[in-house]
Amino acid sequence: MSNAEDSFIRLDDVTFSYREKIILNKVSLKLKKGDSYAVIGKSGVGKSTLLHLIAGFLKPNAGSIYIDQQEIKSVRKNTAFLFQELGLFPWQKVVQAVGMPLHLNKAGKASEIQNRVLSLLKELDLEHLKNKYPRELSGGEQQRVALARILITNPDLILMDEPTSSLDAMTKEQIQQLILKYQQKLKATMLFITHDIEEAVYLGKHILLLKPGGTFQVIENSFYSVPRAREQLGYYEQCIEIRKLLMDGETI
Numbered sequence: 505m506s507n508a509e510d511s512f513i514r515l516d517d518v519t520f521s522y523r524e525k526i527i528l529n530k531v532s533l534k535l536k537k538g539d540s541y542a543v544i545g546k547s548g549v550g551k552s553t554l555l556h557l558i559a560g561f562l563k564p565n566a567g568s569i570y571i572d573q574q575e576i577k578s579v580r581k582n583t584a585f586l587f588q589e590l591g592l593f594p595w596q597k598v599v600q601a602v603g604m605p606l607h608l609n610k611a612g613k614a615s616e617i618q619n620r621v622l623s624l625l626k627e628l629d630l631e632h633l634k635n636k637y638p639r640e641l642s643g644g645e646q647q648r649v650a651l652a653r654i655l656i657t658n659p660d661l662i663l664m665d666e667p668t669s670s671l672d673a674m675t676k677e678q679i680q681q682l683i684l685k686y687q688q689k690l691k692a693t694m695l696f697i698t699h700d701i702e703e704a705v706y707l708g709k710h711i712l713l714l715k716p717g718g719t720f721q722v723i724e725n726s727f728y729s730v731p732r733a734r735e736q737l738g739y740y741e742q743c744i745e746i747r748k749l750l751m752d753g754e755t756i
């Protein structure tokens with residue numbers, strides 16, 4: 505295909521339905537390379553479905569999805585996906601879990617893989633937990649291990665489905681800072697779903713509000729990656745504006 509623009513992800517008239525129920529109807533969307541996008545929208549509107557299509561877990565009924573100029577027919581090597589349930593295996597120690605993607609990709613000798621894993625564990629302050637099993641870790645530690653497992657391959661696309669929804673407020677902020685740091689370090693394009701408007705405003709340069717049928721409203725967010733954003737009134741004003749758009753006149 506020919507595409508001279510800077511869009512990294514492109515959806516062209518993508519339609520997806522579960523049996524007769526149409527979830528996304530002719531959705532077209534362009535996402536820029538290296539930018540961060542928060543997907544918000546009411547429960548059941550199709551956010552996870554959209555992410556699974558971009559990941560290559562699902563196939564559109566009609567239309568096409570391109571990432572980095574390639575049409576997506578199956579799961580792509582440089583796409584990392586973080587599930588809400590994390591998917592850590594109870595029988596894998598931290599060091600094995602984080603090294604697994606590199607072993608699966610045959611990304612080098614065992615000793616090289618070990619060194620890469622240990623240096624990332626150090627960066628994420630997980631080195632002291634390297635021989636622990638998931639059941640021996642706190643929720644926040646498990647989240648950091650799951651994050652390390654997707655970062656170890658240096659992905660150019662990070663997809664996350666409600667990455668911090670099970671964490672308490674303080675741990676959540678720490679994980680959000682880590683996510684931001686690595687998204688910027690890797691210059692990765694990031695698309696994540698959240699129900700937390702404050703998270704969307706902290707981590708999303710653009711906020712995509714998904715509506716029934718797959719129409720989008722795009723909100724440009726000036727508080728993305730702003731240091732100490734949570735100490736600024738404007739940040740909360742932005743959150744309130746987005747909340748109003750999300751609720752669309754409804755009260756809860």
Ligand SMILES: Nc1ncnc2c1ncn2[C@@H]1O[C@H](COP(=O)(O)OP(=O)(O)OP(=O)(O)O)[C@@H](O)[C@H]1O
Pocket residue numbers: 522527545546547548549550551552553554
């Ligand atoms: N495997 C499936 N089979 C049939 N219908 C499904 C399936 N998965 C999801 N759906 C339906 O598709 C719609 C969109 O689901 P999806 O999981 O994408 O929503 P969501 O926006 O992520 O919701 P939430 O915020 O609750 O996670 C929902 O109505 C859901 O019931």
Ligand SMILES: [Mg+2]
Pocket residue numbers: 551552553665
């Ligand atoms: Mg969902």
